[in-house]
Amino acid sequence: MKQYLFTALLCALSLCAQAQRLSRDYQNESLSKVLEDLNAATSDQTIYFIYDELEDFTVTSHFSDLPLKEAIREVIGFYPMKVTYDDNRIFIECTQKEDAKVIGRVVDAEGQPIEFANVSLHGVADPNSSDRNSTYINGGVSNENGDFVIPCREKKIMLKVTYVGYKTVTRHVSVGNIGTITLLPETYMVKGVEVKGEIPQYKMAQGGMTVDVQHSILHDIGTADDLLSMIPMVQSKDGKFEVLAKGEPEIYINNKKVRDPSELKQLKSVDIKSVDVITSPGAKYNAEVNAVIRIKTLKPQGDGLSLMVTSDTWKNNKWNNYDDLTLKYRIGGLEVFANVALDNGHYSNDQDLEQELHIKKDFFDVHADLPVRSSWTELQYKGGLSYDFNTDHSLGLSFSSQKIFYNRFKSDMTQNYLKNGAFYGDVLLNTDIDELDKPVWELNTYYVGKVGKLDIDLNATMLQRKTESHLNQQEYSQELGDRTITTLNHEDRKMMAGKLVLSYPVWKGVLSGGTEATSTKSYGRNFNEEGIIPETDNEMKEKNIAGFAEYELQLGQWRLNAGLRFEHVKTDYYSFGEWQQEPSRTYNDWFPNLSAAWQKDKWSAQLSYSKRITRPPYRMLESMIVYDSRMFYEGGNPLLRPSVRQGIDLNFTYSWLTFVAGFTRENDLFTHIGRVYDEEKEIAIFQPMNFDHQDRVYATFVASPKLGFWQPTATLHYYQQMFDAESYGAPKKLNKPEFSFDLKSWFVICPTMKALLQIGYTGSNHWAFMYRGDSFAVNARLQKSFFNERLSCTLYANDIFRTAKTKMTTYYAIGLTDQDVYTYTQCVGLTLSYNFNVSGSKYKGSGAGNDEKNRL
Known part of the structure; x- marks a missing residue:
């Protein structure tokens, strides 16, 4: 044992004996503070300088894996400085001594x-x-x-x-x-060639690509919410974002997980430096993460009070508005912030449904018209503080909650039933759901620090989310009789989580590792007074403990990365207070990731592999039954298993051109399917189930040239599943590929005004058991800023020709459901934003248990 310890000590000493290599990102920082930081980062050399003499010189520089001497040359740049080396001492002085x-x-x-x-x-x-x-x-x-x-x-x-x-x-x-x-x-022209400057818009990042926002036309588009919908490979859909071929991503702002969509509305795009789109996340991310979007902001400058007020008003079939107020006060290393937002919105869709059901020996044909209307008024509020003791230590705390004033869902569905080709009955189903105001809050705290060469990132989260809804349904039918369905649903979910990440430079790279632990309780009760649907009382207790390690190595133009994550998940399932053996499970899984990247000038390429997992949301795991119609229910499945996927991605980037291709195999895929629920009563149910596997291939090409006042971004996307739907009862193969095209054309009218015309088309395709029809939309916006960009005005129109409709057909062994849906996406709106002394937040927490929050 002593021999092993002695050998380990020699290895550690040999690593420390190597020249210290530094990686830093300075944004408009005083040269004096930068030199202080570099001096603190090395133990074998000392930097001497006069603080007041260099304080006025500012540094904006990003560098990786540089020795101390090269790092000093990088931050000094072209400033009139003299650097003298004397053994382990480095002297820096300004050669021009003028005070002014x-x-x-x-x-x-x-x-x-x-x-x-x-x-x-x-x-x-x-x-x-x-x-x-x-x-x-x-x-x-x-x-x-x-x-x-x-x-x-x-x-x-x-x-x-x-x-x-x-x-x-x-x-x-x-x-x-x-x-x-x-x-x-x-x-100007040189022998027929037009000369102009160009800054690369896309660069390779670990597991994905980086979009330079600061130097692009998107820098003043409005909010981060507006910005992400314009980023290549990112789509905005129903208020959420999706990465092409990867699904919904985790979004971070300066390493802080975005849990509330309002956070993206509060962040101004002019404060954003870059956006990373990660399609192959590393080991430090939860194994459930499909993709990651990292927003990096410019460093906040100055002390004092800052104010941001935003009002967004739009009209589709009804008037909607979202008003947001953010206050920040900074002095020294302290920042205190508060935010309040009032969301007064409406959601509408009109559905035309056709259902075919085969139950026993009978064939049912159901036609339904379903107009859905929901309205809500919510007050969201958040506050917090952070304190930077110095460049190496920062603490923070934030609390958020909400108040529901009104939240109601209404629909009046008319149904016509045919049984074996003959008229069976007409039914009118009125549905009214009223959600009550219940406690919903979240508390986050963090510490980000550095001890010597060791970086520390610690986050902790607590949350509670209670919901209670009353569902009243009335069915009227002369042929089948009237019926009343009254249902009370109560849910209570609590979570505690912590995450620690440690990073340390080793040789020519960085070794990082840590742990993440989550404890969750989820309780749900569903009670129907008339006894038409069964009562449920479920409780799930889940503990997830993970450990991970990752090493990133820089070798000239190559960057290599390898990571490994282990997760131990134990779930206990209770029904009416009694522990259930079958749905109570324990999982122990390893999740590796590898990547190799090459970059030279504007060219870069990357090959990556990762293994991930998707755990079912808690609502899918509940045995609760929802009454959709007299012959069709919806429900969860406590026996549902997680799906595990492995994928390979290949990325190429050249300046404003990007190409991405990949392959994914997902085992134990879970998706919804229809089956017989009660044969005697002739009732079917739509619920999630596991299927053997699904393969997927995809490719995306993005081009964003700058052609004078016209700056287009064109995206071509191909996606195809390979899924044996026929073996599960589908009537045919469902492997039709998806081809989509999106063109965003920006026109710079003047430095303070720009216009956008966006054209998007998605062809018909298959996914799982579903056929999805084609969709087409045209959007436009005109943006003007005033008073040195303190006031911004944006006029926009979406789905101008009312063509963004959803058509889909879901196949299953006992029939099919055909839906034609329009969600009133055609709208016109106006956004006004006023900003006073606004800059990015100093809050650096990333939260913990983020994927568990999404499942809740």
Whole structure:
């Protein structure tokens, strides 16, 4: 044992003896603070400098895996600095000792920073002198954020800014902070070739790609909610987001999990630096995660009070509005924030249904018209605080809840029944569901810190969600008789979770590992007074304990990643207080992930593999029965098993071009299917069941060129399942592929105004037991900002030609259901947003048990 310990100690010492390599992301940070951070990150060298002398110089830089000396050269850039090395000591001083400085920022016509712009200072010529030529005094170059700081002994000077492809700006200024200088484009021809600058929009990220928002036309589109619907490979559907071929993603803002959609409405797009779309998540994410969207914001600047007010009003068949107010106060490392939102909305759809059912020897043909209307008024509120002790330690706490003033669902379904081709009866079913206000709250806390070279990320979450709804249904039928169905549904769900992630640099990479633990209780009771549907009383207790490790290695132009996650899940199922053996289960699963990526200049490629799992939502696992009609029920399935999928993804990126292709096999796929519930009473039920496996192939091509004032983004997508539906009773093979096309055309009218025309088409296809018809939609928006982007006004129109309808047919062994649905997506709306001193939140928590929250 001593020999093993001695060997381990030698290995550890050898690793520490290697030159420290650093990875950092600085955004408009003082050079003095940056040097303090670099000095704290190394134990074998010391950096000496005069704090006040370098404080005015700002640093915006991102670098990975650099030795300390190269990192220092990276952050100093073109500033007039002298660096002296003396053994283990590094001395840094400004070579120009003037107390006064000219400080400013260079941006383009869209407000985006321009890096490497030449800034020169010249003396102002004396008008009484015969020599009218100005004298060169000093000069500098703008950094990644467009910032420049140039020492200057004169009080009044002439400033000149030049950059290839832009018109030169000359301005008389006084020393100090001169503000922002805007350069206008000046395209010109060189032997027939138009010269213009270009910043790559897409870059490879671990398991996916990164979209540069800060330098794109999307930077001021509005909110993060508006932005994500414009990101390639991301679709907005029914208020949620989907990644093509992957499904619903987990969304993070600066490592903080988004649990409430209002969080995306509160974040301004101008505060977003980039968006990562991860199609092959690593080991630190829960094994249930299909895809991840990571939103990275620009670092908040300045202290004081900030205010953001947003009002969104739209009209489809009814008026809807969403009003949001966010207040933040920052001083030093402390930030206190509060948010309140009022959601007054309506949802409507009209369904035309046809059902064919074979029960015993009888054949039933049912035609139904189902108009659905729901309305709600909710108040959502959230508050919290965070404190940054220094660049290495941060704590935070947040609390959120809601108040339901009104939430009601109504439908009046007319049904016509034929039995064996003869008239059987007409039924009118009136349904009224009223949801009562019950406690719903969530408490999150976090600590993010660094001890030496060890990064620590700790999150804890508690939540409670109670719901109670009263369902009143009245059936009227001369042929089949009248019927009353009164149902009370009560649900109570509680969760506690914690997650710890540790990261440490090892050799040329970073080793990370940690643990995540979740404890959940879910109780549900469903009681029907008339006894038409059976009473249920279910309770599930589930504990999930996971451990994971991941190593990312950078070798020149290659980046390699390997991770492994282990999850132990134990579920106890109770019915009417008695433990049930069959649905009570224990799972022990390993989930590996591997990726290899290559990047050079604007070219990049990545191959990745991952194993994931999908656990059924708790509602699917309940035995509760829902009354849909006299002959058709819906219900859960306590015996449902999780599905496990393995996938391979291949990504190619070149500047504004991206291609993604992949293959997934999902074992124990669960989806809904119809079967006989009560043969004597001739009742069918629609409930989830497991099926052997489903294979899927997919490919996506995205192009986003910049063609002057026209900036289009075109997406072509192919998706196909390979699923043996016939062996489960479907009448034919259901493997028709999906082909879809989306074109978003942005037109830049002027720096403060832009317009969008979006055209989307999805062809008919098959998924599981379902045929999905084609769909087509045209959307448009006009956006204008005022008062230096403090006030924004957006006029939009969706589904202009009322063509975004849903047509689908679900096949099963005893029949089929054909649906033609329109959800009143045609609408026109106006969004007004006013912002005062707004910047991204300092809150850095990511939450814990995030996938368990989704299941709840």
